[in-house]
Amino acid sequence: MSTSSTPASSVPLMPPQVAAEATARLPDIADLSARLRFCPKDGRIWLGDQRMLLIHLSALADLRRELVGALGLAAARGLFTRMGYASGCKDAEFARRIRPGDDLNAFYVGPQMHALEGIVHVEPVRVEVDIESGRYYGEFLWHGSSEVDAHVAAFGMSAEPVCWMQIGYASGYTSIFMGQPILHREVECRATGSRHCRIVGKPVHEWDDPNPDLIYLQPDSLGSLYRAAAPSVPPAFTGLPAQPADARRQPGLIGLSSGFLAAHHLLQKVARTSASVLFLGETGVGKEMFARSLHASSDRAAMPFVAINCAAIPENLIESELFGVERGAFTGALQSRPGRFERAHGGTIFLDEIGTLNLAAQGKLLRVLQEREVERVGGTETRRVDVRVIAATNADLRAESRRGNFREDLFYRLNVFPVRIPPLRERREDIPLLVRHFLLKYADRHKRPVAGVTDRGMDRLIDYEFPGNVRELENIIERAVILAPEDGAPIDVGHLFACGDEVHSPFYGVGQDGSLIDGLTAPDPPAGPAAAGAAADGPATDGPDSLVDSVLANEIPLELLEARLIETAVERAGGNLAEAARMLGLTRAQLAYRYRKGRD
Structure with missing residues (x-):
């Protein structure tokens, strides 16, 4: 069907029902939402003729934790993948009935069902659907995955993709819809630190090595997974604290969403080190609060925390504010005074809106980071400083460095440990x-x-x-x-x-x-x-x-x-x-x- 990343000149000729669009777009969801009905009196939720359930995400996180602890990671993944596969098969049967005569729009029922059921928002990147020839290729971005939220709440960040149930759903749905085995793989996952989840799907025979994923989709493989499960759980899943996630949080930080917990997890990892940290995020997300919590959790907690908003200081004063000034260095410098770096000696300095620094100040800041020495404006003496640098910005420093507005060497010096704090609309x-x-x-x-x-x-x-x-x-x-x-x-x-x-x-x-x-x-x-009586007597006027x-x-x-x-x-x-x-x-x-x- 549609290809958003393939040039038009290279798109092969396709049957008429396979359209080529500049951007893959989902159809209107009104026909699906109209079929979702809540029946509180008898305790049922219906989607078409299928009964549905609403469950707490925290309950799913607890279930995931218990299954991994009891069965092992591989067996738990198999169970969730098979569960998603069965759900996808059911929805594929429903899709053809709700949108007959249009293969592409009918196929999009699956991605839209994910959104309607509160599982994930699906963004098509490249989709090709031709049932007659058996051609299928699908690439999608997943935004706000509930399964990532559950996994991060249970275990924190992961080294491997964790959308097991959603991958099973995509594979089951597409296999039934296309009439042949289709395998999807998660090539990027928000639980591993990516900005979003990305999946790629194609027929099983087109994959070079499908077996590592197929084992989780085969019913007979579950028994071997149980038997092969190691007696001890992998290190990433051992010693799980029993207290809720919010009890493990530094004072001052409030949140339970996966985006918040992911940022908090990174903060915990870097807190006891001396590495420079760069907080990324929109204005108002709480970058200074995270910086203060990082300082409070570090070995420097008893020493000063000095915060400076680089955007609030005039350009002609920024160097004297950061590095200090000697008496007589310029008009109005009536006495010598230390800069923020000297005042933060032994502790932490927080440089907010660092992208607004002028190039001269950037050069001096780079020297401080490299040599751990400062030289006051108008002075010749160098002073040693032991300071941990935490910076924050709402700008894209990589793009600014390409434009020549920010020193590239300073960017790489600051970008040792970047932490993205999600906006409130994502949490x-x-x-x-x-x-x-x-x-x-x-x-x-x-x-x-x-x-x-x-x-x-x-x-x-x-x-x-x-x-x-x-x-x-x-x-x-x-x-x-x-x-x-x-x-x-x-x-x-x-x-x-x-x-x-x-x-x-x-x-x-x-x-x-x-x-x-x-x-x-x-x-x-x-x-x-009155309304009841009117209904009984005949049509209301x-x-x-x-x-x-x-x-x-x-x-x-x-x-x-x-x-x-x-x-x-x-x-x-x-x-x-x-x-x-x-x-x-x-x-x-x-x-x-x-x-x-x-x-x-």
Whole structure:
């Protein structure tokens, strides 16, 4: 089908049903989401005619830990791979029924099912599907793998790819769909430190060495795996602490997501060494907090921690701030004073936004890193310094060095141990923990009684993209604490997003009939006696269309209609604007603005 990495001139002629696109794109998922129904009354979840389950990711992590400990790594991997294979086979049968007549769109049911089931977001890179000729090649990126999250929560980072169940699913789904054995391999994995997971799939006979992976897909091989399992678990999986992951974390760091735990795992590995560390991440992700925790966990914890924001110091003063100045070195230098490196002697210096340093300062910094000596501005004496350097940046220093804005030799000197801190939108599981932490912090600081956040408010926080990351979340919570009702009522959406900065992501809720509805759409009210009676007597004549007809026939102005609707909702809610907003599917802030506007 589609090739995004192959030039058009080299694409062989294919049957008409195999399309060639510049970019592989997944079809709309509405036909799948419409078939997912929740039935709380009888405790069932259905996807089409298949019963589904929702499980806790933490439970999957615990199961993974126990199986690896009891059976060994190889046998546990075989079990998870076979489980995924069986699930993929079931979904392949479902795919042909839901999208008949279009092989490519029908094939994409599998990747989209992964997203719908909360397993992983699949991005096609290169896909070729031709059932008639048996041609298949698939290359995909996996983003936000739940299996990686479970594995990292149980064991930390891994030396090998860990998406065993998802690889089994991809192989089972494609084998049934194509009518021949297809094998997928995970060539990159986020659990090993990659930015994302990458898989490649093709028919078994096209692989040079399929047997190392096929053993996990063969039913008869499991017995041999059990018998061959070593009596002791590999070193990476021994001595697992019984306490939860958050109990093993340095003070000040809060999170349970796989992205957070991966960064924390790297921090633990490097803490007791003297290696330079480079924290990478967007503005507001908490790079200085990680740096402080790294210092507190190091052998230098009792010595000074000196932080400097390189972007906040004028270029003509940056050298004197870093390396010190001698009296009379320039106008205004009335006395000699040490720089930040001297003040951090024996401890740690944290250079935030290091990408903003000018080239002259970069050259002197490189000398300090190499020689462990500083020379004050206007001075001739060199002073020895014993300092651990931690740097942080939100810029791509490699790209900046190619452009000539950052010294390449300094980049390689700093890039000894890079640690990427993921943005908050990639670690949404941490939002409730961070919210609770900031609520306690600012309720105490501002002496305000706060009873927590409503479920609706928490849903909106988890939906929000947080371009400002943890720093923005902290500001939102502080503002909400200040705006919160003085009677101690819970914080709601209107307190959290009072400045119109709410952004909605496509999360889904449950409608009255069990179907998925958009998270911001107000659910249909339950049918009352009048509605039931109307249904029994015959088709209802009331509805949105008849209401629109009535409004247009009577030439009712839109402003008057909106004002009357809002006033009625507020009256029925007894003056409670939050309750009235829920009736109308608005935030409290939106309703309050329109309510005041209508009364002016």
